Amino acid sequence: MKAAKRKKLEAAGWKVGSVSQFLELSDAEAMLVNVKLALSKKAKELRQSKKITQNDLAKLLGSSQSRVAKLETSDRSVSLELLIRALVTLGATRAQIGKIVGAKAAPTKKTSASKKRPVKA
Amino acid sequence: MKAAKRKKLEAAGWKVGSVSQFLELSDAEAMLVNVKLALSKKAKELRQSKKITQNDLAKLLGSSQSRVAKLETSDRSVSLELLIRALVTLGATRAQIGKIVGAKAAPTKKTSASKKRPVKA
DNA sequence: TCGACATATGTCAAGTCTGACATGACGCTT
DNA sequence: AAGCGTCATGTCAGACTTGACATATGTCGA
Numbered sequence: 432m433k434a435a436k437r438k439k440l441e442a443a444g445w446k447v448g449s450v451s452q453f454l455e456l457s458d459a460e461a462m463l464v465n466v467k468l469a470l471s472k473k474a475k476e477l478r479q480s481k482k483i484t485q486n487d488l489a490k491l492l493g494s495s496q497s498r499v500a501k502l503e504t505s506d507r508s509v510s511l512e513l514l515i516r517a518l519v520t521l522g523a524t525r526a527q528i529g530k531i532v533g534a535k536a537a538p539t540k541k542t543s544a545s546k547k548r549p550v551k552a
Numbered sequence: 553m554k555a556a557k558r559k560k561l562e563a564a565g566w567k568v569g570s571v572s573q574f575l576e577l578s579d580a581e582a583m584l585v586n587v588k589l590a591l592s593k594k595a596k597e598l599r600q601s602k603k604i605t606q607n608d609l610a611k612l613l614g615s616s617q618s619r620v621a622k623l624e625t626s627d628r629s630v631s632l633e634l635l636i637r638a639l640v641t642l643g644a645t646r647a648q649i650g651k652i653v654g655a656k657a658a659p660t661k662k663t664s665a666s667k668k669r670p671v672k673a
Numbered sequence: 674t675c676g677a678c679a680t681a682t683g684t685c686a687a688g689t690c691t692g693a694c695a696t697g698a699c700g701c702t703t
Numbered sequence: 704a705a706g707c708g709t710c711a712t713g714t715c716a717g718a719c720t721t722g723a724c725a726t727a728t729g730t731c732g733a
Contacts, residue, residue: 532654
């Protein structure tokens with residue numbers, strides 16, 4: 432990296448160096464995990480309050496019971512998009528979803544050993 | 553679908569039938585498009601306010617300039633996840649992101665002919 | 674106990690997203 | 704004009720996500 436560029440980045444508030452990228456990424460990653468957790472929790476609550484089964488919701492979503500189950504247990508294999516589609520389908524408004532996303536994570540409840548990466552062994 | 557089940561769903565507020573699923577899905581889909589638009593707009597603003605280039609951000613994200621460009625132009629091929637990673641990396645807080653997600657869509661500005669699906673021709 | 678239902682977990686083929694690369698367009702500075 | 708920096712767009716192999724299915728576990732009432 433050229434000195435001029437480095438200077439520019441530092442001026443913008445970056446600690447330039449290989450460490451920075453790593454830290455920023457884990458920040459974002461951790462944040463995403465929390466958001467997903469909150470969203471899936473809400474999805475489960477909403478579905479249950481509507482008194483419909485995972486299978487019912489799956490049909491409304493054009494998906495399957497197993498995916499809805501994974502959705503509600505925050506399985507690694509569910510995307511943010513699916514989570515939000517589920518919430519909207521369950522009647523959540525954009526404002527409500529925004530509120531969940533914006534809410535600070537609850538004071539680190541023992542988030543039992545989150546499993547490691549091998550989505551595809 | 554058995555009558556009992558249908559009754560249960562209707563009680564929960566669903567118009568049961570093939571139409572319902574379709575409507576719910578396009579609802580969710582449209583909402584997601586709007587949210588993505590808002591997020592990418594914000595990402596571009598944030599990056600520019602930090603006076604860094606797409607390439608700089610790409611490095612911080614562990615991605616590439618082209619993907620950041622697609623990100624900022626709301627290309628169909630960018631996920632919500634990437635958008636949010638970018639925002640966090642740019643320093644946005646969870647609350648700020650939640651606010652964007654929750655904000656109602658601006659009164660339908662002429663969203664010039666959004667291209668059709670062939671992500672992969 | 675059995676059967677029906679609801680939910681959880683594993684697997685997989687098919688579809689989607691990603692980083693990387695190539696290239697094009699535009700504006701500046703030299 | 705040529706070179707450079709910045710951003711946009713197309714393409715592709717590899718990684719990830721999805722719906723579907725099989726199967727396991729738990730619950731409840733007959």
